[in-house]
Amino acid sequence: MLEGGGDTWYGDMSVVRLIENHFFDCVGVFMETNEEKYNRRMTEIHSLGTDGGSMGNAGEPIDVRYEELKALFDAFLGEEYDPVKFAQVEASQIAMHKEHQALTERYMGNKMDIEEFSVLVQALFEWYAVSVDTIVGRENFLKLFGRLPKELCQLFMEEKLA
Numbered sequence: 001m002l003e004g005g006g007d008t009w010y011g012d013m014s015v016v017r018l019i020e021n022h023f024f025d026c027v028g029v030f031m032e033t034n035e036e037k038y039n040r041r042m043t044e045i046h047s048l049g050t051d052g053g054s055m056g057n058a059g060e061p062i063d064v065r066y067e068e069l070k071a072l073f074d075a076f077l078g079e080e081y082d083p084v085k086f087a088q089v090e091a092s093q094i095a096m097h098k099e100h101q102a103l104t105e106r107y108m109g110n111k112m113d114i115e116e117f118s119v120l121v122q123a124l125f126e127w128y129a130v131s132v133d134t135i136v137g138r139e140n141f142l143k144l145f146g147r148l149p150k151e152l153c154q155l156f157m158e159e160k161l162a
Contacts, residue, residue: 034075065097072144077144099124125153126150132144
Protein backbone atom coordinates (compact mmCIF):
# COMPACT_ATOMS: atom_id res chain seq x y z
CA MET A 1 0.00 0.00 0.00
CA LEU A 2 1.41 3.36 -1.00
CA GLU A 3 1.17 6.66 0.81
CA GLY A 4 -2.20 8.30 0.13
CA GLY A 5 -4.09 5.01 0.36
CA GLY A 6 -3.86 4.02 -3.29
CA ASP A 7 -2.57 0.78 -4.72
CA THR A 8 -0.66 2.47 -7.52
CA TRP A 9 2.38 4.72 -7.68
CA TYR A 10 0.13 7.73 -8.32
CA GLY A 11 -2.11 7.20 -5.29
CA ASP A 12 -5.64 8.55 -5.34
CA MET A 13 -7.41 7.84 -8.67
CA SER A 14 -9.75 10.83 -8.28
CA VAL A 15 -6.80 13.23 -8.62
CA VAL A 16 -5.66 11.43 -11.77
CA ARG A 17 -9.18 11.58 -13.19
CA LEU A 18 -9.35 15.31 -12.48
CA ILE A 19 -6.05 15.85 -14.28
CA GLU A 20 -7.16 13.68 -17.21
CA ASN A 21 -10.50 15.48 -17.46
CA HIS A 22 -8.79 18.87 -17.40
CA PHE A 23 -6.34 17.72 -20.08
CA PHE A 24 -9.13 16.42 -22.33
CA ASP A 25 -11.16 19.60 -21.80
CA CYS A 26 -8.15 21.64 -22.93
CA VAL A 27 -7.43 19.34 -25.88
CA GLY A 28 -11.08 19.51 -26.86
CA VAL A 29 -10.86 23.29 -27.20
CA PHE A 30 -7.78 22.95 -29.38
CA MET A 31 -9.45 20.32 -31.54
CA GLU A 32 -12.61 22.33 -32.20
CA THR A 33 -13.78 22.46 -35.78
CA ASN A 34 -13.95 25.89 -37.37
CA GLU A 35 -17.74 25.77 -37.10
CA GLU A 36 -17.57 24.90 -33.39
CA LYS A 37 -15.09 27.71 -32.76
CA TYR A 38 -17.32 30.17 -34.61
CA ASN A 39 -20.49 29.02 -32.82
CA ARG A 40 -18.77 29.18 -29.43
CA ARG A 41 -17.57 32.72 -30.11
CA MET A 42 -21.01 33.81 -31.37
CA THR A 43 -22.58 32.45 -28.19
CA GLU A 44 -20.05 34.42 -26.14
CA ILE A 45 -20.76 37.59 -28.11
CA HIS A 46 -24.52 37.28 -27.84
CA SER A 47 -24.44 36.32 -24.18
CA LEU A 48 -23.29 39.91 -23.66
CA GLY A 49 -26.39 41.13 -25.49
CA THR A 50 -26.98 42.82 -28.80
CA ASP A 51 -28.49 46.13 -27.80
CA GLY A 52 -25.46 48.23 -28.74
CA GLY A 53 -25.01 49.16 -25.09
CA SER A 54 -23.53 45.85 -24.03
CA MET A 55 -20.35 45.90 -22.05
CA GLY A 56 -17.21 44.01 -22.83
CA ASN A 57 -14.49 42.95 -20.39
CA ALA A 58 -13.21 46.51 -19.96
CA GLY A 59 -16.70 47.81 -19.22
CA GLU A 60 -16.91 49.53 -22.59
CA PRO A 61 -19.70 49.00 -25.13
CA ILE A 62 -19.01 46.25 -27.64
CA ASP A 63 -19.59 46.55 -31.36
CA VAL A 64 -21.54 43.36 -32.03
CA ARG A 65 -21.23 43.75 -35.82
CA TYR A 66 -17.44 43.98 -35.54
CA GLU A 67 -17.22 41.09 -33.06
CA GLU A 68 -19.31 38.84 -35.31
CA LEU A 69 -17.14 39.60 -38.34
CA LYS A 70 -13.98 39.07 -36.29
CA ALA A 71 -15.33 35.74 -35.00
CA LEU A 72 -15.99 34.63 -38.59
CA PHE A 73 -12.50 35.55 -39.76
CA ASP A 74 -10.76 34.13 -36.68
CA ALA A 75 -12.58 30.81 -36.94
CA PHE A 76 -12.27 30.23 -40.66
CA LEU A 77 -9.16 32.17 -41.73
CA GLY A 78 -7.17 32.27 -38.50
CA GLU A 79 -6.59 34.90 -35.86
CA GLU A 80 -3.49 36.13 -37.69
CA TYR A 81 -5.33 36.85 -40.96
CA ASP A 82 -4.22 39.96 -42.88
CA PRO A 83 -5.52 42.95 -40.86
CA VAL A 84 -5.56 45.21 -43.93
CA LYS A 85 -7.87 42.84 -45.81
CA PHE A 86 -10.02 42.42 -42.71
CA ALA A 87 -10.36 46.23 -42.49
CA GLN A 88 -11.31 46.39 -46.17
CA VAL A 89 -14.02 43.76 -45.68
CA GLU A 90 -15.23 45.59 -42.59
CA ALA A 91 -15.44 48.87 -44.54
CA SER A 92 -17.47 47.11 -47.24
CA GLN A 93 -19.74 45.63 -44.59
CA ILE A 94 -20.32 49.01 -42.96
CA ALA A 95 -21.11 50.56 -46.36
CA MET A 96 -23.55 47.72 -47.11
CA HIS A 97 -25.30 48.16 -43.74
CA LYS A 98 -25.66 51.92 -44.27
CA GLU A 99 -27.07 51.47 -47.76
CA HIS A 100 -29.42 48.71 -46.58
CA GLN A 101 -30.66 51.03 -43.82
CA ALA A 102 -31.27 53.82 -46.37
CA LEU A 103 -33.16 51.42 -48.67
CA THR A 104 -35.25 50.16 -45.77
CA GLU A 105 -36.14 53.73 -44.76
CA ARG A 106 -37.18 54.54 -48.34
CA TYR A 107 -39.31 51.40 -48.48
CA MET A 108 -40.88 51.98 -45.06
CA GLY A 109 -41.59 55.58 -46.09
CA ASN A 110 -43.55 54.28 -49.10
CA LYS A 111 -41.02 55.75 -51.52
CA MET A 112 -40.58 52.41 -53.30
CA ASP A 113 -42.57 49.23 -53.64
CA ILE A 114 -41.53 45.75 -52.49
CA GLU A 115 -40.34 44.68 -55.94
CA GLU A 116 -37.98 47.64 -56.30
CA PHE A 117 -36.80 47.19 -52.72
CA SER A 118 -36.08 43.47 -53.30
CA VAL A 119 -34.15 44.16 -56.51
CA LEU A 120 -32.04 46.86 -54.86
CA VAL A 121 -31.34 44.77 -51.75
CA GLN A 122 -30.30 41.83 -53.92
CA ALA A 123 -27.99 44.07 -55.96
CA LEU A 124 -26.53 45.49 -52.75
CA PHE A 125 -25.88 42.06 -51.31
CA GLU A 126 -24.34 40.89 -54.61
CA TRP A 127 -22.04 43.92 -54.54
CA TYR A 128 -20.98 43.04 -50.99
CA ALA A 129 -20.37 39.36 -51.78
CA VAL A 130 -18.30 40.20 -54.86
CA SER A 131 -16.42 42.84 -52.88
CA VAL A 132 -15.50 40.33 -50.15
CA ASP A 133 -14.59 37.72 -52.77
CA THR A 134 -12.28 40.23 -54.48
CA ILE A 135 -10.64 41.29 -51.21
CA VAL A 136 -10.04 37.88 -49.63
CA GLY A 137 -9.80 35.74 -52.78
CA ARG A 138 -11.98 32.86 -53.89
CA GLU A 139 -10.35 30.21 -51.69
CA ASN A 140 -10.81 32.26 -48.54
CA PHE A 141 -14.33 33.31 -49.56
CA LEU A 142 -15.25 29.63 -49.76
CA LYS A 143 -13.69 29.04 -46.34
CA LEU A 144 -15.77 31.86 -44.89
CA PHE A 145 -19.12 31.12 -46.52
CA GLY A 146 -18.91 27.62 -47.98
CA ARG A 147 -20.33 28.68 -51.34
CA LEU A 148 -19.69 30.98 -54.28
CA PRO A 149 -20.83 34.63 -54.10
CA LYS A 150 -23.75 34.13 -56.50
CA GLU A 151 -24.93 31.04 -54.56
CA LEU A 152 -24.65 32.94 -51.29
CA CYS A 153 -26.76 35.79 -52.69
CA GLN A 154 -29.42 33.37 -53.91
CA LEU A 155 -29.58 31.72 -50.49
CA PHE A 156 -29.78 35.12 -48.78
CA MET A 157 -32.67 36.27 -50.99
CA GLU A 158 -34.53 32.97 -50.56
CA GLU A 159 -34.31 33.37 -46.77
CA LYS A 160 -35.38 37.03 -46.90
CA LEU A 161 -38.36 36.30 -49.12
CA ALA A 162 -39.48 33.21 -47.21
